[in-house]
Amino acid sequence: MKAATSPFEFCAASSLTRISGMKASSLDEFLESMRHCSDATIFNHTFQSLEEHHYLTEGFSNDFAQWALSGCNEPKLAERMASLDIRQYPRISDLRADLVRILEEHLAGSPGSAARVAFAPFHFCEAVTIAVPTSWKASTLQEFCEALRHVSIHTIHYHFVTARLREPLSENDFSYWFKHGLGLKELSDRVDRIDIYANTLEGVRQHILQEASAWMPA
Amino acid sequence: MDARVVSPNSVSATKGATLGDYFSIVGHSEVDEIHSLAGKLTAKTVKMVNSTAVGGGVAEILNCLVPLMEEVGLKCEWSVMTGGNDFFEVTKAFHNALHGAPYDPPQRAFDIFLANTEQNLQHLQFDSDFVVIHDPQPAGMIKARRPGSQKWIWRCHIDVSHPNDHVWNFLMHFVPRYDAVLISSPSFSRPLPAPQYIFYPCIDPLSQKNQELGAEFIRDTLQRFAIDPKRPIITQISRFDRLKDPVGVIQAYKLVRKYLDCQLVLAGGGAADDPEGGQVLQEAREAAGNDPDVHILELPPWSALEINALQRASTIIVQKSLREGFGLTVTEALWKKKPVVASAVGGIPLQIVHKFTGLLTHSIEGTAYQIRFLLANPAIAAKLASNGHEHVRENFLMTRNLKRYLLLLLTLGQ
Numbered sequence: 001m002k003a004a005t006s007p008f009e010f011c012a013a014s015s016l017t018r019i020s021g022m023k024a025s026s027l028d029e030f031l032e033s034m035r036h037c038s039d040a041t042i043f044n045h046t047f048q049s050l051e052e053h054h055y056l057t058e059g060f061s062n063d064f065a066q067w068a069l070s071g072c073n074e075p076k077l078a079e080r081m082a083s084l085d086i087r088q089y090p091r092i093s094d095l096r097a098d099l100v101r102i103l104e105e106h107l108a109g110s111p112g113s114a115a116r117v118a119f120a121p122f123h124f125c126e127a128v129t130i131a132v133p134t135s136w137k138a139s140t141l142q143e144f145c146e147a148l149r150h151v152s153i154h155t156i157h158y159h160f161v162t163a164r165l166r167e168p169l170s171e172n173d174f175s176y177w178f179k180h181g182l183g184l185k186e187l188s189d190r191v192d193r194i195d196i197y198a199n200t201l202e203g204v205r206q207h208i209l210q211e212a213s214a215w216m217p218a
Numbered sequence: 219m220d221a222r223v224v225s226p227n228s229v230s231a232t233k234g235a236t237l238g239d240y241f242s243i244v245g246h247s248e249v250d251e252i253h254s255l256a257g258k259l260t261a262k263t264v265k266m267v268n269s270t271a272v273g274g275g276v277a278e279i280l281n282c283l284v285p286l287m288e289e290v291g292l293k294c295e296w297s298v299m300t301g302g303n304d305f306f307e308v309t310k311a312f313h314n315a316l317h318g319a320p321y322d323p324p325q326r327a328f329d330i331f332l333a334n335t336e337q338n339l340q341h342l343q344f345d346s347d348f349v350v351i352h353d354p355q356p357a358g359m360i361k362a363r364r365p366g367s368q369k370w371i372w373r374c375h376i377d378v379s380h381p382n383d384h385v386w387n388f389l390m391h392f393v394p395r396y397d398a399v400l401i402s403s404p405s406f407s408r409p410l411p412a413p414q415y416i417f418y419p420c421i422d423p424l425s426q427k428n429q430e431l432g433a434e435f436i437r438d439t440l441q442r443f444a445i446d447p448k449r450p451i452i453t454q455i456s457r458f459d460r461l462k463d464p465v466g467v468i469q470a471y472k473l474v475r476k477y478l479d480c481q482l483v484l485a486g487g488g489a490a491d492d493p494e495g496g497q498v499l500q501e502a503r504e505a506a507g508n509d510p511d512v513h514i515l516e517l518p519p520w521s522a523l524e525i526n527a528l529q530r531a532s533t534i535i536v537q538k539s540l541r542e543g544f545g546l547t548v549t550e551a552l553w554k555k556k557p558v559v560a561s562a563v564g565g566i567p568l569q570i571v572h573k574f575t576g577l578l579t580h581s582i583e584g585t586a587y588q589i590r591f592l593l594a595n596p597a598i599a600a601k602l603a604s605n606g607h608e609h610v611r612e613n614f615l616m617t618r619n620l621k622r623y624l625l626l627l628l629t630l631g632q
Binding site: 014015016017019021023052053054055066119120121130132133134135151152154155 | 413625
């Protein structure tokens, strides 16, 4: 079995939640805060929130959409915000731009909803993430699968979801290593297509193991 | 097991659980991650200070947390501040005032607070790398802060979103001098110069209140209280307090009974030593009338196992509070994989993500409707309960609390 020149080193990432001090009690305040909050805030309510609710397979996408529905009773807005796939965004600024655009379009079409007081305010919070290496490393696909069976879902989230925000942009760490470390481009592509919204993170783990098994010696 | 006071100010936690005991609950990988984070903090010293060694949620948490911090390589010391009755009467009044109760404190109250702070400063040593002060009582210990890299953290366990101005302004002599403030919910925050972090309250899955129980013990408990195990059981666990709205729960139950057969259990304490608790208990009994399916149980404080059994035997858990801090009874119910119907107040919406981890309500009628819905749709109830269990595992267990502390220390130490 081919061994990569650089082993894959699994990291564990965990986050604290820091209060930003910004809050919104209506959709116009929500829009204003969305424009000006930090990148760490957008990250917290989208990428981080997805990890926090990793056990859900349907309906929950991000905190913004959830608040639009439960705090403002705006199902159409909630649906549009929920439909954003965070994997499409290599930069937080791009994700913010789309969130702002959706909000602006919604308020333009429904101006009466802008100042309506929400049932509960939305508190903007930031994620403070610390990543530390785990003891798991892999030089071959077999070693990779063995490690993947043992690492936490936080590790999977770090390498499979938030990796797209780090260099090289737009690619998850697993696919990058399959392609550049092991020369397995097809496996790389197949793993990259796994849907994080239709699966739990545990489900993502199983999918990757299943895909990788086709490239393992019998 | 309770903590042991080994000197006037020093406490030795006696909790027996080790991180290895949590393997089967949170997984090896989670424990490995805790060790990885702690590896960057080896030999760092931490001092925890609160105002009581036994009784109360903070002491319970420290009794478990301090040994776990030691186990992962930190040197963690737990101290309690001492004080006379006058001090604790003042701090009790401060506590209620910080929750928003009207209070016009006399100057004497502030003098007593400051005098006790000074007395404790004579005994306590603050030479650790990190000092974590729990709640307002020891907040004045910040006066002992040394110049240099030492970090001071204020863990505020209470909701200070609408505090009494007199007391809050007094505390503001101390709070802005901390490096970080930890609160239980974003809605509890106040404008402060220090960064504020969310530290959810947590439960210990290995405690008597949350540990797995044998079917025989659960059956015996139901038998002891004459509850029928074969019919649906709706339960609210809480002390007999108007803010927990036990009469509202009975009214919701009566609406449900028009459609479905079920029993109601209201179990809790707080009536024996609280005049208002006795009155609320009486009101609940009057509201129940002579319905044999309403079980109102006044339990003594040492009933953790019985409460655990009642929760595990329940079909649905209700928490119909009018106001709430965080609502750890909801956490306990979710951990036991029970579908929960609860009011959208205090910290409950942090735990109940509506239609994902439980159902939120705003009225007696809404509570009744959601109970009926879950009784009629057991598959949906089971899905909510399963999600709720995972939500607690992810956010509200003692191991997650330990991890948050490690992350905080690393963040502040950078």
